[in-house]
Structures are given as C-alpha cells and as structure tokens.
Amino acid sequence: MTLRSVDLRKEPVEAVLDRVERSLGVHLDHDTVVRKRRSVGARTDRSTWVRVERRGLDRIGAQGGDGTASAAALHGIAKPVWFAGVAWRDEAEPVMWLADETGLLPGxxxxxxxxxxxxxxxxxxxxxxxxxxxxxxxxxxxxxxxxxxxxxxxxxxxxxxxxxxxxxxxxxxxxxxxxxxxxxxxxxxxxxxxxxxxxxxxxxxxxxxxxxxxxxxxxxxxxxxxxxxxxxxxxxxxxxxxxxxxxxxxxxxxxxxxxxxxxxxxxxxxxxxxxxxxx
The missing domain is CATH 3.90.1200 (Aminoglycoside 3'-phosphotransferase; Chain: A, domain 2)
Known part of the structure; x- marks a missing residue:
C-alpha cells in the first residue's frame, strides 16, 4: 500500500486526539492545539504537554519509534521531562501514530x-x-x-x-x-x-x-x-x-x-x- 502524503495542519485529527486522551488518561485543552505538518500537540489538564506524530512504517526503522522516551535516559541536556507514551498502528494505512506526554516547556x-x-x-x-x-x-x-x-x-x-x-x-x-x-x-x-x-x-x-x-x-x-x-x-x-x-x-x-x-x-x-x- 502506498503511503499518502499528509499534512496534519489540514487533516481531521479529532479521532486521533480522542484515542490519545483515552490511552494516556488525560484531557487535552483544544484551545492550545498546535498543528504542524506531521505532528499535533496540546496542553493537558495535568499541566503537561502531549505531542502526537504520524509516521509511515517505512520511516520507523529497526530502532522503532521511541525517540522521545529513549531520550529520557540522556543526562546533562536541557529538555522536557518525559512521563508516558503510547503508540499504535493505523487500521487503514501503513502508518504508526506515536504520542508522548512530557513536562511543559520553560519558554x-x-x-x-x-x-x-x-x-x-x-x-x-x-x-x-x-x-x-x-x-x-x-x-x-x-x-x-x-x-x-x-x-x-x-x-x-x-x-x-x-x-x-x-x-x-x-x-x-x-x-x-x-x-x-x-x-x-x-x-x-x-x-x-x-x-x-x-x-x-x-x-x-x-x-x-x-x-x-x-x-x-x-x-x-x-x-x-x-x-x-x-x-x-x-x-x-x-x-x-x-x-x-x-x-x-x-x-x-x-x-x-x-x-x-x-x-x-x-x-x-x-x-x-x-x-x-x-x-
């Protein structure tokens, strides 16, 4: 199956965000949603941030899609604290959705x-x-x-x-x-x-x-x-x-x-x- 070229600034993402809320047990503040070409982010009701990314399976590679979670082990670097993550395969397309909950940014x-x-x-x-x-x-x-x-x-x-x-x-x-x-x-x-x-x-x-x-x-x-x-x-x-x-x-x-x-x-x-x- 050929992977569609998708711009998440233009695609409906409500169902994806609903699944993220259920999986992570958070409520997203939809007034704070930030859309980018391949990711969507929003603030949560527990003063954290959730970033959701759409990535083709052909772009996952052998190391998987856990970049944000694995970066939690890095030390001496100014970066957001990682709390939780969830990933699932899209039912209709060769795509993986990845969501990570992190601390809020200092700026x-x-x-x-x-x-x-x-x-x-x-x-x-x-x-x-x-x-x-x-x-x-x-x-x-x-x-x-x-x-x-x-x-x-x-x-x-x-x-x-x-x-x-x-x-x-x-x-x-x-x-x-x-x-x-x-x-x-x-x-x-x-x-x-x-x-x-x-x-x-x-x-x-x-x-x-x-x-x-x-x-x-x-x-x-x-x-x-x-x-x-x-x-x-x-x-x-x-x-x-x-x-x-x-x-x-x-x-x-x-x-x-x-x-x-x-x-x-x-x-x-x-x-x-x-x-x-x-x-």
Missing amino acids: TPVSSAVAAEDPQLSEEWWASLSASLDALAAQSTNRIATPDTETLTQELVTATIHSVFPGVDTAVTDWCPAHADLNWANVTSPVFCALDWEDWGMAPRGLDAASLWGASLAVPALADRVRSERRNDLESRDGKLMTLFVAAKILGPYAGPEDPRLVPARKTAEQVLQELQVS
Whole structure:
C-alpha cells in the first residue's frame, strides 16, 4: 500500500486526539492545539504537554519509534521531562501514530524552523545550548539519527552531498549522538530547552550545529553566532561535511528561488570545499 502524503495542519485529527486522551488518561485543552505538518500537540489538564506524530512504517526503522522516551535516559541536556507514551498502528494505512506526554516547556519556541529575524538570545542561552550539545555528543546509543525521517547512513551523507557537490570525499570518521532536528522551532527562549527528540541518534559530528546554522542563514549575524559558538564542531572535517550536507539540502532541486538562504549557503559551501581540498 502506498503511503499518502499528509499534512496534519489540514487533516481531521479529532479521532486521533480522542484515542490519545483515552490511552494516556488525560484531557487535552483544544484551545492550545498546535498543528504542524506531521505532528499535533496540546496542553493537558495535568499541566503537561502531549505531542502526537504520524509516521509511515517505512520511516520507523529497526530502532522503532521511541525517540522521545529513549531520550529520557540522556543526562546533562536541557529538555522536557518525559512521563508516558503510547503508540499504535493505523487500521487503514501503513502508518504508526506515536504520542508522548512530557513536562511543559520553560519558554516558547524561538521562531518557526527557519529564523527570519535575530531573536536576541542571552549569553546564558548560548551557554546552555553549547553545554547541552556537548553533553549529548559525549553519550552513547545504539540509535541512528533520522533527520527528515531518513536513516542517516554514510550512503545518505554521500548521496546528499554529491547531489550538489560531486566529487567530494565524504567519508565520515567521527559519529556521535545528535538531536538530528535542531532548528529554531525546536528550541525555546528565554530559557534554552530542546524539544522534539523523535529523530535523535548517532550522526556525524557537527550535524546539529550545521542544522542550526542552516536554519539561521536568512539572518547573517545569527548564522555567524551559531558558527562561532559551535566552532569546534564546524571546523572539524566531519563538521565541514555536515555543513555541505545541510547546504546541499538548501541548494538542491527543491530549493525555492526566493529563499534568502541560497546565497549565503552557496558562499559558505564554496569556502568549505576549498578548505577540504587543502586539508
């Protein structure tokens, strides 16, 4: 059976939310519902938050769909507390629904996924971001990261980079745990907290830093700050490959001609390509 392309901002989700309420024993505040393309979230009557995701079975992979629950074992990272979860297979489509109940966030998402203006974040915020990413990278897991729900393998790295930058030596040597969906909608302010841990797992060093950089390119000062804060990651060889990986996604066949990130992504990529040739 072919999986339909679904945007949960436009699909009826009442039956799904009803099932979540029964399974988790909560009442959702429907006035607080937030809809995204593949997830829906709402506040509960016990001052928690429930996020519900629709994911195709072909995107679940061998590690299963317990990203948020398994992230509860990670330490030293600013993230919501996980309380409970439920998952079930859709009766009509090759789809799994996953719902996780977590603590409320200490702030609000910084912006949409791609920043359009400088959020004016505090020094404490940047320090907490770096401390969390350093703590995450120092831990271990059998999970494999799934950015954009695709299992991150050497083959995927190579194919993505070569689609825009052919001929680059893409061999990754340093793999470590990453959030794998780090953008401005998945971090909060004024207090830093990283949310949406469904895709975390092993990834090339620098993936998270490069992802946040890519989401900042429309605001040059913000992109420069990300690169400055995560210099050690992004100046490593694997960090440079992840910069090309993210840039290739921005510059690839689905690039929007009006995307303000195109020019800075191309400029940085050309510089990184020169550095890789010299090293």
